[in-house]
Amino acid sequence: MALGEPGFGVYVHWPFCMAKCPYCDFNSHVRHIAPDQERIARAFVTEIETTAARTGKRTVNSIFFGGGTPSLMEPATVETILNAISKNWSVCENAEITMEANPTSVEAERFSAYRSAGVNRISLGVQALNDEDLRFLGRMHSVEQALKAVDLARNTFPRLSFDLIYARPNQTPEAWGKELERAIGFAADHLSLYQLTIEPDTPFFKLFHAGKFPMPDEDTSVALYKTTHAICDAHGMPAYEISNHAREGAECRHNLIYWRYGEYAGIGPGAHGRLVSGNVRFATEMEKMPETWLDHVEKYGHGWILDDPLTLEQQGDEYLLMGLRLKEGIDLERFESLSQRTLDPGRLTDLVGHGMIEVVDGKRVRATREGFFVLDAVVADLAS
Ligand SMILES: C[S@@+](CC[C@H](N)C(=O)[O-])C[C@H]1O[C@@H](n2cnc3c(N)ncnc32)[C@H](O)[C@@H]1O
Ligand code: SF4
Structure with a gap:
């Protein structure tokens, strides 16, 4: 992995999910009336125009659709956003264009349309390769559905990553090791492997503190982490970041922009950005609630609720915090x-x-x- 310039990325946040997973504290919302995608797409375009007017012409190295569940977006919405990004900035020829997707069959049906729209990397939230744990995690897919989605994704996109959550209740390093070896066999070029974290204000927080399920103790956590590294190393997928593993050259270029403290525009509800203007780096943040964000964008052209210059000390601290997550440091x-x-x-x-x-x-x-x-x-x- 070359240690080059961090580059410029665009992060687009889709804030809706079919159901809220009990461990998740991301900005994701369930709506029983389907959101008006045409109206939301217009708001994304407006926010891209406003942000680009501020940054001036830049070369975009990477675009990332994150969520929430971006694979609930209509392909036309994705296309509209990608066209707006190309029109307002200049997207480099080999830009990485990633979409996070949930591996349900409904979402997998849209894969080829996303590919036609320009998405060239998919990150699938597989989370576990056993049905009991998928139910515990509140996921809406089975192992079988996830593996079908992995297969389809591999045949549709040039690059494939998937996420697994480990350090689940009662999971032993041996059981996790076997599950991980099986996962590596599905030929993704990148894996994001996260230890289950109990986040405040989630259903898991209440359940865990009410003694409804145990979490691994510190020694088990360390053993699970060591197992993860030993197995990934042995299969040619070393960690390049604390939770991310890749074959050589398959590192996520978008996330490298964050960790190498590059510049990125955050578009959509709750998205964060770091924009450099002259010698000053600004931290930006959009309104989180989708309906309020939409209202703000329609009224003011953007949903910024934070737009603050960072002090030199803050920049140094952020660079340490992000950069030391990387193996390269x-x-x-x-x-x-x-x-x-x-x-x-x-x-x-x-x-x-x-x-x-x-x-x-x-x-x-x-x-x-x-x-x-x-x-x-x-x-x-x-x-x-
Ligand atoms: C915001 S989710 C978006 C992806 C997609 N919606 C999904 O669930 O597959 C990104 C990833 O964060 C991880 N994640 C979210 N909450 C977590 C938690 N409390 N502990 C560990 N990993 C978590 C999951 O692996 C998930 O795939
Ligand atoms: S983990 Fe993914 S699908 Fe589940 S609520 Fe969070 S963003 Fe939505």
């Missing part, structure tokens, strides 16, 4: 130019001494595998 010169400060040599020496980080050729700092287990503490130590 951070570039010291870039850190200094973003934050106008240097990392404390005493802290660096301490963290190296404790085996948490490595300094490579005096130019880069990266977390060791041990450091990854306590990454938040490592970042906090370096940032302070």
